[in-house]
Amino acid sequence: MKKKKELKISRRTVMKGALAAGAMMSAGSIPSKLFAGEFNIPDPLKPLPTTGGNMRWIDSGDMKGVFWKKLFPEYAASRGITIEYDGLPWKEINKIVPIAIRNGTVHDVFQLPIGMDPGVAVSEGWVQPWDDYIENIDEWLGAFPSGVYLPGVNQFNGKTYGTCLTANKRTGTCLLYSEKYMSEAGYDPQAGRMTYSEIRDAAKKITKNGNGQYYGWIIGGNQVNRWEDVVHTFGQVGGAHSGRGGFTNRHINFQNGKFQIASDQYMEAVELLLQLKSDGSAFPGVMSMNAPQARALMPQGAAGMIFQGPWCIGVWGRDAPDWKYGIASEPVPDGKEAQPLYIAEGGSNTFWLSANSTMGPFAGDLIRFMGTEQGQIYWAQTVGAADPAVNPDAVAKAGLTGPSAQALSMFAENILVGPNPIVRNKDVGIVAAKSRVPDPSLALVIQGLYTGQLKGVEAQLKDCNQRYEDALDKAVEEARADGANVTRDDWVFPNWDVYSNYGAEKYQEL
Amino acid sequence: MHKKPLSKQIYDARWCYLFVLPCSILTGMFVIYPIGMSWYFSLLDWSGFTKEAKFIGLQNYYEAVNDEFFWDAFIRSFIFMFGTVPVKIVLGFIIAVFLNNQVLKLAPFFRTVIFMPVVTAIAIIGIVMTFVFSPFNGPANKFLMSTNLTSAPIDFLGNPDTVLPTVMGVYVWKWLGITMMYWLAALQTVPQDVYDAAKIDGAEGYRLWVHIILPIVLPFAIVIILVEAVGALNVFPLIETMTAGGPFFSSEVMEIYIFRTAFVTDSGTMPRLGYACAAGVFWGVAVLFITVLQGLWMRRTRRI
Numbered sequence: 001m002k003k004k005k006e007l008k009i010s011r012r013t014v015m016k017g018a019l020a021a022g023a024m025m026s027a028g029s030i031p032s033k034l035f036a037g038e039f040n041i042p043d044p045l046k047p048l049p050t051t052g053g054n055m056r057w058i059d060s061g062d063m064k065g066v067f068w069k070k071l072f073p074e075y076a077a078s079r080g081i082t083i084e085y086d087g088l089p090w091k092e093i094n095k096i097v098p099i100a101i102r103n104g105t106v107h108d109v110f111q112l113p114i115g116m117d118p119g120v121a122v123s124e125g126w127v128q129p130w131d132d133y134i135e136n137i138d139e140w141l142g143a144f145p146s147g148v149y150l151p152g153v154n155q156f157n158g159k160t161y162g163t164c165l166t167a168n169k170r171t172g173t174c175l176l177y178s179e180k181y182m183s184e185a186g187y188d189p190q191a192g193r194m195t196y197s198e199i200r201d202a203a204k205k206i207t208k209n210g211n212g213q214y215y216g217w218i219i220g221g222n223q224v225n226r227w228e229d230v231v232h233t234f235g236q237v238g239g240a241h242s243g244r245g246g247f248t249n250r251h252i253n254f255q256n257g258k259f260q261i262a263s264d265q266y267m268e269a270v271e272l273l274l275q276l277k278s279d280g281s282a283f284p285g286v287m288s289m290n291a292p293q294a295r296a297l298m299p300q301g302a303a304g305m306i307f308q309g310p311w312c313i314g315v316w317g318r319d320a321p322d323w324k325y326g327i328a329s330e331p332v333p334d335g336k337e338a339q340p341l342y343i344a345e346g347g348s349n350t351f352w353l354s355a356n357s358t359m360g361p362f363a364g365d366l367i368r369f370m371g372t373e374q375g376q377i378y379w380a381q382t383v384g385a386a387d388p389a390v391n392p393d394a395v396a397k398a399g400l401t402g403p404s405a406q407a408l409s410m411f412a413e414n415i416l417v418g419p420n421p422i423v424r425n426k427d428v429g430i431v432a433a434k435s436r437v438p439d440p441s442l443a444l445v446i447q448g449l450y451t452g453q454l455k456g457v458e459a460q461l462k463d464c465n466q467r468y469e470d471a472l473d474k475a476v477e478e479a480r481a482d483g484a485n486v487t488r489d490d491w492v493f494p495n496w497d498v499y500s501n502y503g504a505e506k507y508q509e510l
Numbered sequence: 511m512h513k514k515p516l517s518k519q520i521y522d523a524r525w526c527y528l529f530v531l532p533c534s535i536l537t538g539m540f541v542i543y544p545i546g547m548s549w550y551f552s553l554l555d556w557s558g559f560t561k562e563a564k565f566i567g568l569q570n571y572y573e574a575v576n577d578e579f580f581w582d583a584f585i586r587s588f589i590f591m592f593g594t595v596p597v598k599i600v601l602g603f604i605i606a607v608f609l610n611n612q613v614l615k616l617a618p619f620f621r622t623v624i625f626m627p628v629v630t631a632i633a634i635i636g637i638v639m640t641f642v643f644s645p646f647n648g649p650a651n652k653f654l655m656s657t658n659l660t661s662a663p664i665d666f667l668g669n670p671d672t673v674l675p676t677v678m679g680v681y682v683w684k685w686l687g688i689t690m691m692y693w694l695a696a697l698q699t700v701p702q703d704v705y706d707a708a709k710i711d712g713a714e715g716y717r718l719w720v721h722i723i724l725p726i727v728l729p730f731a732i733v734i735i736l737v738e739a740v741g742a743l744n745v746f747p748l749i750e751t752m753t754a755g756g757p758f759f760s761s762e763v764m765e766i767y768i769f770r771t772a773f774v775t776d777s778g779t780m781p782r783l784g785y786a787c788a789a790g791v792f793w794g795v796a797v798l799f800i801t802v803l804q805g806l807w808m809r810r811t812r813r814i
Contacts, residue, residue: 098558120559120560124559284665285644285646287669288665302646439577
C-alpha cells in the first residue's frame with residue numbers, strides 16, 4: 001500500500017516561504033512604482049478608437065473591486081473613455097448576469113454565473129473572442145503558465161473567449177483566527193495543522209473565556225455554499241480525494257468516477273460542525289448571517305475562529321488594521337495525515353467579452369496590460385492572496401509579506417492540479433449544461449442537519465450522494481441523446497496519482 | 511326594430527374604442543402577453559437563456575406536483591396568509607376605530623406614524639430588520655436580554671421555528687397602516703346621524719359597534735380581506751431580503767420557490783425557466799381560485 005504523504009504547514013515552512021518571497025523580491029527587478037496610487041500604464045500597442053465611450057464591467061468584487069477602483073479611473077483617463085464598474089457578490093452575479101444576457105444589456109466585460117458552462121456561452125453567441133482585441137495574442141498567451149488557457153475551458157474553435165488574470169490555486173476554508181483568543185485558549189495553529197479535536201477544544205475554551213461576549217467559531221450560515229465548501233475541503237484534507245469546480249467536477253473521486261459525498265471523511269467533517277454547535281461553541285446567530293457579515297464580526301471580537309478564504313486578509317487589513325489574526329491550513333481529522341487538495345487546470349476569475357460590446361479594443365488593451373508582468377505585479381500587490389496573480393514570477397516580485405505571503409505559501413504546498421474531465425473530452429461541457437444539482441443540494445443538506453431540520457448525518461449524506469449520482473447519470477443520458485460522445489467513464493482517470501499534479505502528459509496516457 | 515350591422519356599431523362608437531385603445535394595448539403588452547407566454551413556457555424544458563427549448567407537454571406540471579418542496583412552499587404561502595391577514599384586519603380595525611374618533615386631537619399624528627412603514631421601501635425594511643433581529647447586538651435581543659425575558663439571544667431569522675413568525679410580524683407591521691386606512695375609509699362612510707340615532711336609542715359601546723356599525727361596514731370588510739389576502743400571497747421582496755427562504759427552506763414561500771428555480775440556483779447549475787413557469791401558473795390558478803371564492807362570498811354578503 002502506498003504510504004500517504006503528510007502535508008503539514010509549520011511556522012518554519014511559512015517563514016521559509018516568506019523569506020523566499022522576500023529574497024526573490026530583492027533579487028528581481030522591481031518596478032520603480034510598485035503601488036503608490038499611480039500606475040505606469042503603457043501606451044496601447046496599436047491606436048485605439050478616438051470616439052471614447054463608456055465601458056461597463058462586472059465581476060465578483062471583493063479585492064478585485066479594490067484594485068479595479070484604483071486602476072480604472074487612471075486607465076479611463078489615459079484612454080479618453082469612462083468605465084462603470086459593478087463589483088457584486090456571486091449571489092448577485094448569478095441573478096444579474098443571466099437576466100442581462102437574456103435582455104441584451106449585459107456589461108461589456110463580465111464573469112459568467114457560477115456553474116454556467118462556458119461552451120454554452122460561446123455556442124449561444126453571448127460572447128466574442130478576445131483575439132481581435134489583444135495585440136499579438138499568441139505571444140501574450142505564451143507568457144502565462146501552462147494549463148491556464150485550455151480548449152474547452154476558455155478557448156473554443158481555436159480562439160480565446162475567456163481571459164484569466166488570476167490563479168485558482170487557493171482554498172476558501174482556511175483557518176483564520178484571533179491570535180489573542182487562540183493564545184488564551186492555549187493553542188498555536190502556527191505550530192502545525194490542528195486536528196478536529198483541537199479545533200473543538202479550542203472553540204470550547206474560547207467560548208468559555210468569552211463568557212457570553214464572544215464565541216469559539218463563526219460561519220456565514222445563511223450563505224449555503226459556505227457549508228458545502230467547508231465539508232468539501234475538510235473531506236479532501238481527510239482523504240476523500242475529489243475534484244473542485246462545478247457540478248461535474250465537485251465531490252467526484254476521479255479514481256472511480258463516483259461522488260464522495262457519503263464518504264467517512266465528509267461525515268466526519270459534518271460531525272465536526274454539528275459538534276461545534278452542540279458544544280455551544282458556535283456564534284448564536286450564524287444562521288442569519290452571510291459570509292461577509294460573519295467575516296466582519298471577527299475583528300469586532302465576536303468569535304475566535306472562522307473557516308474562510310484569503311480574501312479576508314485584504315478586507316481586514318483595510319477595515320481593522322490593528323487587529324491581530326492568524327491564518328493556517330484547514331484542520332485534519334484526528335489520527336490522520338493531511339491529504340492534498342485539488343484544483344482543475346485553468347485560471348480563475350475568467351473575464352468574458354459581451355458579443356454586443358463595442359468597447360472590445362479598450363477591454364482588450366486593458367486585459368493585455370493586466371496580463372503583462374507589470375500588470376500582474378500591480379495586481380498581486382493590491383489583491384495579494386485573495387485572488388493570486390496567475391504569473392508566479394510577478395507574485396514573487398510583488399514582495400508580499402505577512403498573511404498574504406503565508407497563504408500563498410500554504411496553497412503552494414497543499415494544492416495540486418487534479419484531472420478535469422472537460423479537458424479530456426469537451427463533450428463533458430454538454431453534460432455540464434444539462435446537469436441540475438438535485439434538491440436539496442449538499443449545501444442545503446448540511447444546513448438542514450445543522451439547524452436540526454434533517455436528522456441522521458449518514459442517512460442524509462447517502463441519500464444526497466445517490467441524488468447526485470442520479471443527476472449526473474441523467475445529464476449524461478440527455479447529452480448523449482443530443483449527440484454528445486460522452487460516458488461516465490470520462491470521469492474515471494485510472495492513472496491519477498493523488499500525490500502529483502495531473503498534467504498534459506497524463507491526459508495523453510489515457 | 512332593425513339592428514345596425516356590427517361594423518356600423520363600431521364606427522358609431524369609434525371614439526369610445528379610440529379612448530380604450532391605449533389601455534388595451536398596455537394591458538395586452540404587460541398583462542395578457544406575459545400570462546400567455548408563461549403558459550407557453552411552462553410546457554418547455556428551457557433554462558431561459560439558451561436557444562434550445564424542448565416541448566415536453568405537461569411534464570413540468572407533473573414534476574412540480576410531485577416535488578415536496580413545491581408543496582411545502584405552497585402550504586407555507588397559505589400559512590403566511592392565514593397568519594397575517596386576520597391579525598391585520600383586527601388590529602387595523604381597532605386602530606381605525608380609535609383614530610376615527612374626532613375627539614382624539616392627535617389622531618392625524620398617530621395615523622401618520624402608523625402609515626409611515628407603508629411608504630418605506632420594502633427592501634430597505636427587509637435589510638434593516640435583519641439587523642434589528644440579529645442575535646449579536648440586535649435591538650430586539652438587547653431588549654429581551656436587558657429585561658431578562660431571555661437569558662440567551664434568540665436567532666429569530668436563523669431558527670426554523672421562529673423565522674416565519676418573525677417575517678410575518680414584520681409584514682404585519684409594515685402594511686398595517688394601509689389596512690388601517692381602508693378601515694378608516696369604511697368607517698367614514700357611516701353617516702354621523704346613524705351614530706346620533708343609535709345614541710338616542712341607547713345603543714352604545716359593544717352594541718353600537720356589533721349591531722349597527724359592523725353591518726354597515728361589512729361589505730367593505732370583504733373587499734379589505736380580499737385585497738389583504740392577495741397581498742399576503744405576494745411577499746417576495748420582504749422574504750428575499752430578510753431570509754431568501756432559509757434556513758433550509760423554512761421561510762420559502764411560493765414566490766421564492768419560483769424565483770429560485772427560474773433564476774437563482776445557489777448550487778450553480780442552469781436555472782429552469784420552463785419549470786418555474788409551470789409552478790407559477792399553478793400558483794396563479796390557485797390564487798385566482800381563492801379570489802373567485804372571495805368574490806362569490808362578497809356577492810352573497812351584499813345580497814344579505
